[in-house]
Amino acid sequence: MTRRAVVAKTYKLYLGGAFARSESGRSDTATDHAGEHVANVPRGSRKDVRDAVKAARGGAGRWAAATAYNRGQVLYRLAEALESRSEELVRAAVAQQDVAAAAARAEVGAAVDTLVHYAGWTDKLAAVLGGINPVAAPYLSFSAPEATGVVAVLAPDAPDLLGLVREIAPALAAGNAVVAVVSRRWPLRPLDLGEIAGVSDVPAGVLNLLTGRLDELVEPLCGHRDVNAIVDATGRADLAATVDTLAADTVKRVLRPAAGDGIGDGALGRLEALTELKTAWHPIGA
Amino acid sequence: MTSVTARPDDPAAPGRTALRWDYAPAPESRDAATLADRYDLFIDGAFHPPGDGTVVPTVNPATEETLAEVAFAGPADVDRAVQAARAAQPAWAALPALERGKHLFRIARLIQERARELAIVETLDGGKPIRESRDVDVPLAAAHFFSYAGWADKLSYAVAGRPFRPRGVVGQVVPWNFPLLMAAWKLAPALATGNTAVLKPAETTPLTALLLAEICQEAELPPGVVNIIPGAGETGAALVRGEVDKVAFTGSTAVGKEIQRALAGRGVGLTLELGGKSANIVFEDAAIDQAVEGIVNGIFFNQGHVCCAGSRLLVQESVADEVLRKLWDRMQRLRVGDPLDKNTDVGAINSAEQLRRIEELVAAGEAEGAARRTVACDLPARGFWFAPTLFTGVAPAHRISVQEIFGPVVTVTTFRTPAEAVERANSSVFGLAAGVWTDMGSKAFEVAAALRAGVVWQNTYNKFDPTAAFGGYKESGFGREGGPAGLLPYLVMS
Numbered sequence: 001m002t003r004r005a006v007v008a009k010t011y012k013l014y015l016g017g018a019f020a021r022s023e024s025g026r027s028d029t030a031t032d033h034a035g036e037h038v039a040n041v042p043r044g045s046r047k048d049v050r051d052a053v054k055a056a057r058g059g060a061g062r063w064a065a066a067t068a069y070n071r072g073q074v075l076y077r078l079a080e081a082l083e084s085r086s087e088e089l090v091r092a093a094v095a096q097q098d099v100a101a102a103a104a105r106a107e108v109g110a111a112v113d114t115l116v117h118y119a120g121w122t123d124k125l126a127a128v129l130g131g132i133n134p135v136a137a138p139y140l141s142f143s144a145p146e147a148t149g150v151v152a153v154l155a156p157d158a159p160d161l162l163g164l165v166r167e168i169a170p171a172l173a174a175g176n177a178v179v180a181v182v183s184r185r186w187p188l189r190p191l192d193l194g195e196i197a198g199v200s201d202v203p204a205g206v207l208n209l210l211t212g213r214l215d216e217l218v219e220p221l222c223g224h225r226d227v228n229a230i231v232d233a234t235g236r237a238d239l240a241a242t243v244d245t246l247a248a249d250t251v252k253r254v255l256r257p258a259a260g261d262g263i264g265d266g267a268l269g270r271l272e273a274l275t276e277l278k279t280a281w282h283p284i285g286a
Numbered sequence: 287m288t289s290v291t292a293r294p295d296d297p298a299a300p301g302r303t304a305l306r307w308d309y310a311p312a313p314e315s316r317d318a319a320t321l322a323d324r325y326d327l328f329i330d331g332a333f334h335p336p337g338d339g340t341v342v343p344t345v346n347p348a349t350e351e352t353l354a355e356v357a358f359a360g361p362a363d364v365d366r367a368v369q370a371a372r373a374a375q376p377a378w379a380a381l382p383a384l385e386r387g388k389h390l391f392r393i394a395r396l397i398q399e400r401a402r403e404l405a406i407v408e409t410l411d412g413g414k415p416i417r418e419s420r421d422v423d424v425p426l427a428a429a430h431f432f433s434y435a436g437w438a439d440k441l442s443y444a445v446a447g448r449p450f451r452p453r454g455v456v457g458q459v460v461p462w463n464f465p466l467l468m469a470a471w472k473l474a475p476a477l478a479t480g481n482t483a484v485l486k487p488a489e490t491t492p493l494t495a496l497l498l499a500e501i502c503q504e505a506e507l508p509p510g511v512v513n514i515i516p517g518a519g520e521t522g523a524a525l526v527r528g529e530v531d532k533v534a535f536t537g538s539t540a541v542g543k544e545i546q547r548a549l550a551g552r553g554v555g556l557t558l559e560l561g562g563k564s565a566n567i568v569f570e571d572a573a574i575d576q577a578v579e580g581i582v583n584g585i586f587f588n589q590g591h592v593c594c595a596g597s598r599l600l601v602q603e604s605v606a607d608e609v610l611r612k613l614w615d616r617m618q619r620l621r622v623g624d625p626l627d628k629n630t631d632v633g634a635i636n637s638a639e640q641l642r643r644i645e646e647l648v649a650a651g652e653a654e655g656a657a658r659r660t661v662a663c664d665l666p667a668r669g670f671w672f673a674p675t676l677f678t679g680v681a682p683a684h685r686i687s688v689q690e691i692f693g694p695v696v697t698v699t700t701f702r703t704p705a706e707a708v709e710r711a712n713s714s715v716f717g718l719a720a721g722v723w724t725d726m727g728s729k730a731f732e733v734a735a736a737l738r739a740g741v742v743w744q745n746t747y748n749k750f751d752p753t754a755a756f757g758g759y760k761e762s763g764f765g766r767e768g769g770p771a772g773l774l775p776y777l778v779m780s
Contacts, residue, residue, distance in 0.1 A: 128446050133769055135751035136429065143755045143769060228760070241551025248546035250715070251539065251558060251761045265448050269779050277755045277766050280734050282744040 011041045011187070013048060013211065014194030016055030017204025023047045028211070030187055033098040041187045044212030046220040052179040052208040053224050056150045059205025060177035064147040068123035075119035075173060078200040082165075083112045085196060089161060089189055097160075097186065111165040117263045118173035125174065125271055133279065140282045145275035147175030148253060149228035152221045154214065154243070156233045160186035164193060166262035167231045168207060170270035176229070179208045179221065187211045214239070222246035229253040229274055309621070312628040314416045319406040324355040325492070327363055327516070328499035330370035331509025337362040342518075344492055347413035348625050348634035348669040356492045359515035364484070364524040367513040371455040371482040372529070374510025379452050379480035383439035390435030390477055392505035393498075397428040397470075400501065404494055408466055409625045411493040413634030413670070414588050416626050426750060427470035430768075433752035434474035437773060441479060444770035450777045452480035453555055454531035459522040459545075460495075461537045462488035462636050463591040463692075469495045471767045472534055473512060474752075479776040481532070484513045486525050490637045492516035523548070531555065532776065536593070539690075539716075539761050557765025557775040559593065559757060561690040562718030565711035566596030566747065567733065569704070570604040572723035576745065578612045581696070584721055584747035586620060586632055586674055590694040591640070593762075594719035596747055597691060599676075600707050603700045610678065610698060614659065617674045622663050632694055635670040644672050644693035651677050651686035656697070682713065690716070704729060708736045717759030721747045740766070 011030075012019035024045035030038050042048075063071070082089075086108040093104035130144040151171040156163040160183040171178045182190035194209040210217065218239065222230050223246040230252055232243050240256070247254045255273040260266040324341065326333040336357040343352040359367065378386070397404065401424045408419040437444060456476045460468035465487055476483045487495035499514045515521060519541070526533045526545050532555035535545050539560040549556055566584050568577045584596025601609045625633035635641040652658050656677040665671040672693055680687050680697040687697055701707045711720055719741040722733050734742040740758045743749060750756065750768075757766035765775045 129771070133751060133754035135749070135754055137749065137751065139746065139749060141749075141751065141754045143771065148759075237551075240553070244550030245547050248543045248550065251543060251546065251560065251763060253764045256553070265779065268446055268448065272774065276740060276759050277757070277771050278734075278740060278742065279755045280731075280742045280744060281746055281749050281754070282730065283746050 009039065011039055011191045011211070013042050013044060014191065014198065014207065014209040015048070015052050016058070016208065017198065019194070019198070022212070023051070028213070032096045038096055039188060041191065041211040044181070044210040044217060046216070048210055048212070049179070049217055049220040049224065052210055053150060053221070053226050055205040055208055056177035056179050057226050059203055060147065060150055063177055063203055063206045064175040066175075068125070071173065071175060072119045072122040074201045075115055075122065075169065078197060078202060079112050079115035079119060081196045081200045082108070082115065082193070085192070086112065089192060092189055092192070096188065107159050107162045111162045114162065114165050114169050114262055117267065118169035121170075121173045121267065121271060125275065128268065129272060129275065130277065138284045140284055141279065143277050143279045145174070146278050148274050148276055149176060150226060151176040151178050151229045151231060151274055152224075152227045153178055153180035153231045154218070154234045154239075155180055155182050155190065156235055157183045157185040161189045161193065163233060164190045167233045167257065169262070170267060171231065171274050172206065174271050174274045176274055177206045179210065179227070181210050181212065181214060181217050181221065184211070184213060218242060219246065222252070223249060225250050227252060229255065231255045231257065231274070233257055235259070309629045311624070313624065314406060314409070314626045314628060316406060316410070316626070319403040319410070321354045321407065321493070324357070325496045326357045327359050327367070328496065328502070328512070328514040329363070329367045330374075330513065331503065331507075333499070336360060337366075344411060344490065346410050347490075347636050348666065350668050353410055354493065356496070356516050358517040359486070359521045361524045363515055364521060364528055367484045367515050368455060368457070368525070368528045368530060370510035370513055371484050374508055375452070375454055375482040378482055378508060378511050383441070386478065386480065387435045387438035389505055389507050390431050390438065390474060393501055393507070394428045394431035394435060396501045396504055397424065397431065400497070401425070401428070404466060404497060406626070407497060408494050409633070412462065412465060412491045413625050413636050415630040415633045417628055417630065418588060423464055423467045426752070427466045430470040430474045430752040434478040437475070437770070438478040441773065441777070444773045445777060445779065448779045451780050453776055453778055454481060455529070456481045456483050456532040456534060456776065457525040457528060457530035458483055458485045458534045459525065459537065460485065460487055462491040463588060463593070465491040466494035466498065468536055469498055472536075475767070475772045476534070476776050477511065479773055481776050482511045484515060484525060484530070486522050487514065487516050489516070489518040534765075534775065535559065542763060555775060558763035559765070559767065560761060560763040562593050562595070562716045562758065562762050563598055563688065563690055563714050564594050564596050564716070564719040564721070564739065565598045565600050565737070566721035567600045567707045567711060567723065568602060568605065568609055569707075569724040569729065570602040571725050573725060573745070574605060574608060574612060577723040578609065578616050580721060580723060580745070580747045581613055582616055582620070585696040586694050587748050589632055589635055589672070591636055591692055592748065594741060594748070596719075596721050597696055598687065598711070599696050599698045600710055601698060601700050602707070603702050606700045613676065617661050617676065620661065620674050622661070622671065622673055623666060632674060635672050635693065638670055640692065641670040641672060644691055644695065647686055647689060647691045648675060648695060651680070651684060651697075654681075654684045656680045656684055656686060682710070688714070704733055708733060712738045715761040718762035719743070
């Protein structure tokens with residue numbers, strides 16, 4: 001009896017709702033904990049960054065204009081899809097990272113819960129961050145949060161999946177489009193998340209995932225004029241000054257989230273950092 | 287006494303009598319404000335001469351007379367001020383919150399008690415009409431201290447129940463256009479949240495901040511909680527590079543970017559309130575006379591020295607002729623001159639340097655082909671003046687369409703559809719404010735929602751209140767001032 005050959009998966013970038021090889025044609029090797037080759041991943045280029053930001057800008061307007069209810073539904077749907085594929089992601093973590101199944105299961109579970117948590121934030125943000133301003137004059141004055149726009153996310157290496165979800169979930173919940181550079185060390189499960197997003201009603205362009213090397217991608221991404229905010233979750237002190245300096249060219253907001261689960265106390269700070277508060281004034285009786 | 291006389295050169299509409307309203311001068315008396323010959327640095331609760339002896343005259347831009355000499359802080363003075371703030375911070379933060387609030391209430395009351403003096407000095411030092419310093423700057427400054435005084439013991443509500451602590455020492459740099467009001471915007475939330483502050487007022491307008499220092503003394507604010515150190519750009523640069531935990535800056539986008547770069551990688555909190563090129567959009571269904579008043583207020587308030595000034599007027603094509611005619615007519619009735627005169631609408635340009643900048647940009651507007659109209663009025667022989675000016679035939683690429691002029695200059699362009707208005711309004715690196723004029727509520731709210739700007743005034747302009755958040759999108763900066771949102775930058779969620 002002949003053994004069936006497994007069809008190995010070709011990992012691709014998630015750009016504009018489609019799965020693409022790097023335009024540069026390059027790839028990097030993804031290895032497991034023992035240094036064994038597991039798969040090849042695209043080595044994203046400056047052009048891939050530009051394409052991703054363009055796709056994000058294209059997706060941002062419609063996503064921000066969607067009702068909070070709709071955005072919440074989509075994020076909840078993403079959580080559902082992640083839940084349904086959680087065992088596959090647990091197996092991958094065990095095989096690639098040599099972690100205990102229980103720990104891997106806890107991480108994927110936390111990622112699902114994080115998405116559920118932020119799905120529920122979409123229609124509560126305005127109530128918590130905004131409100132009617134009791135101005136001392138006859139005006140209706142109110143402040144409400146809006147999406148900042150296109151958010152660049154530099155995801156941490158660990159946890160590879162939960163670390164990415166923690167940063168994209170608040171950005172998406174607040175109505176932003178995201179371009180994320182996923183973990184260089186453990187890129188496979190983050191790319192799996194792109195596949196899950198691709199079948200989860202997340203509109204094309206709203207979430208874009210790049211693999212590659214930060215030393216090549218930081219400058220084109222964080223220096224891009226059409227990126228409005230940066231979430232630097234790498235925890236790398238050596239990167240901070242570079243990111244901040246690039247951000248200063250167009251007065252980008254930079255968020256360095258405190259380590260934590262991203263649910264509860266930490267959530268609102270992430271959401272605040274990725275929103276703009278708009279204040280509108282309208283005369284009353286004049 | 288007012289008299290009505292015909293003015294021969296008045297381009298009156300057919301069938302109407304050309305009228306010119308003359309007002310008798312109504313100068314505010316300077317007696318209510320006595321300036322010292324010299325003001326020192328306010329550090330650790332007392333006034334100190336500068337370490338390196340730098341003393342610079344501050345002049346009245348309406349007359350070019352020296353008002354007083356003011357000490358400028360050198361690097362050693364900045365360090366001393368930061369150390370004083372550092373030493374004072376733990377006790378200030380540990381004070382029961384209600385007590386902290388009571389100190390702010392005292393400051394607010396003292397501003398009210400010294401309102402007339404403050405208004406006069408603000409006008410003398412900055413050139414703005416007394417009508418504005420008296421009715422806007424000073425009352426709003428007091429209102430900010432009152433409002434944030436009451437926040438001191440209610441902070442947990444502002445942070446939605448999260449655990450929090452003050453950042454520590456904040457370095458604050460404020461501009462010359464609203465010297466007292468910006469000091470209040472910066473200090474009130476910083477103090478309410480248990481921070482101590484080192485504030486650098488602008489080079490050309492330090493006086494009311496120094497009167498505020500006197501008020502801090504009168505209010506028995508603990509020494510070191512507020513330190514006020516006048517100086518030029520170098521003083522500000524030393525302050526933001528100092529051992530501070532948070533920097534708050536209001537000023538130009540160029541300097542804001544420098545500060546962001548200077549703080550790169552340091553983990554120091556930063557809020558920036560930068561420039562703007564705000565669109566003021568008039569739709570054909572607007573109440574036109576009301577809109578014209580709003581346009582005038584939007585751009586000529588404080589000589590246009592306003593970061594959120596409505597400097598890009600967008601008018602729907604169908605009413606452009608009417609709006610332009612009425613606007614030009616209204617502009618000619620603006621009273622330009624002595625800022626201390628209560629009838630004055632447009633005062634002096636803040637400094638010779640700022641006047642040069644305005645003149646340069648206006649010259650560029652003409653050179654690039656836009657059509658300039660400047661009100662013909664008698665300007666005082668001394669001082670820095672620029673008459674209200676409007677440009678038509680302006681292309682989006684002209685420098686006057688893109689760059690902040692920060693003077694009494696408005697550019698006018700037309701549009702056909704609401705979508706085009708929104709697109710034009712949003713096609714700017716700035717996103718501070720905008721105005722929308724229409725009698726259709728649905729359109730007003732739809733357009734307001736589509737504008738990428740931090741403040742949108744519908745059928746009004748240039749309204750401010752301590753309870754309402756103010757701040758920009760894009761390169762107009764980040765962070766908000768006013769309201770509960772104004773507290774957040776001064777707190778760390780622990």
